[in-house]
Amino acid sequence: MRGRSAGSEGGPMGAFGHRVSGGLERAFDLRDPYKLNRAPMLRGGKRRLSSLGSIVCALLGVALLIGSGVLVGRELVRPPRRSWEGFAPGSEPLHVLEMKGIQTGLRRNGVRPGYSSFACIGHKWEDDYLQHSCRFHDICLNHTSLEWQYYVDPEAVEVPLFYHYLNGHPVYEFPDDFVMTGHVHILPYTPWAPKVLHGRIPAKHPYSDAPVAVFQSLNDFVGSFRHALFDFILPVFNLMQLFRMYTPEFLLIEAAHQGHDPDAASFLMKPEDPQLSLMRLIGQNAIVTPRQVRRTSPPRSDATCFHTLLAGSGHLQASEARVRTSTFWAAAMANLGLEVKLPQEYPVVTVITKKGRRSIENAEQIAAHLRERFPEAEIALVDGNSLNTVPLKSRAQTLLRTSVMVTPCGSLAALAYLLPPGATAIVMNYLQSETGANVQLDDDAFWNVDHVTLAYYPVGVEDYEGTSDRPGCQKQKGDPMFEEEGTLVNCNVRIADLERMEHVVGAALRRWSAEHGLATVAMLDSQR
Structure with a gap:
């Protein structure tokens, strides 16, 4: 199957995705989202200013107006400051520094390379896919088929994704059980793999605002506080910690449910009151299903792409030797906005x-x-x-x-x-x-x-x-x-x-x- 060709963007776009209008200029730079950008540019009228005093007064008036607009704009438009933001360099609380220490793997730019890539840690797929965790860059979710699409350069169709390390055979498609999105000790298992498409990522496919997405299965045991924390919250956090790609702004996308009771998650993970959800310990976003992934409005394509998608082993509790609980605690305090005085x-x-x-x-x-x-x-x-x-x-x-x-x-x-x-x-x-x-x-x-x-x-x-x-x-x-x-x-x-x-x-x-x-x-x- 070939990837779709690049489509028309439908006109020039502003720095934050705003459609640029030729009929109305903006008074403030759109690159600063905190500035009020709805005021039209002041234009000179037909009357000429007759004296220096008038000119000075007019300039002072304009400056005062602009200053007031910026001040009011910052108060009205600025999003709520997160509890880990706004500190002067070197003045961050220790728990905030601890949390930021596992963010070094995050991508720092919005570059669209055009093709997908991946890397895995843990056991090799050939040995034990149950304990195999992977990072996929530039991968897209098709909103119609709900398949994850991995784009490969058509000129590299003869280049395998990887070589089987036991027999040396080239592998061109991801095996159906390449990754397990559920917990390694819970049945039934939930194998998963993205679908390979040969072609460039279509330019019309928008990218999600989430810096990182995690594709993980909820299970029947998350109705218990201990199991919800130990068998889901910690594995999700530790998956990001292992790749050093933790961010409170990550998006958790629910994979196939592991078990027979999807409603088990409604008590501690997806309660009606979001203030009761254990997800607040590690993130700012609610859990979504693939069907609930937000599309652009109006929809410009049938897919949404992600800069990074993490998926893999559920055997990532605190017993995993390479993860630490102190970073989990630090992230939890920051996410909850608690002031730590020790x-x-x-x-x-x-x-x-x-x-x-x-x-x-x-x-x-x-x-x-x-x-x-x-x-x-x-x-x-x-x-x-x-x-x-x-x-x-x-x-x-x-x-x-x-x-x-x-x-x-x-x-x-x-x-x-x-x-x-x-x-x-x-x-x-x-x-x-x-x-x-x-x-x-x-x-x-x-x-x-x-x-x-x-x-x-x-x-x-x-x-x-x-x-x-x-x-x-x-x-x-x-x-x-x-x-x-x-x-x-x-x-x-x-x-x-x-x-x-x-x-x-x-x-x-x-x-x-x-x-x-x-x-x-x-x-x-x-x-x-």
């Missing part, structure tokens, strides 16, 4: 409560004991269930001021990702009833977290005594996960040894104080 004058211990399985039933008793033991610290009880009903910015604000978090294992433990650098997350273990060993349910999600300390809290048989949910919470033999998880994995705990909790929290407070060079550590030691 350290604070006194430590805050946040004890997470919840209703349902794996809750800490005597959380209030624990908080009271910690208040008595550590009077210089603020001890706060936070209802974890309510965190899903308040704006994401408010949730993050609560965690931003937390020095030590005590949380049940499972979904709410993922809140650790939003803790500030130097904080500690104390996560409950559960007791494997068949082996008698403590098990860290969330270990796979956290083993390379680099900006907070994970301090797992060991539990014993005594911590399950007197709880309100047994025996109904217990897994029974015959459950497919019984041998691995045992009986108590979903059961609540009631911490029996408050002194042990005191020791674990005290160590976290001393660590926080020492890291920030504060006097709290001396106060703690003086009380012993």
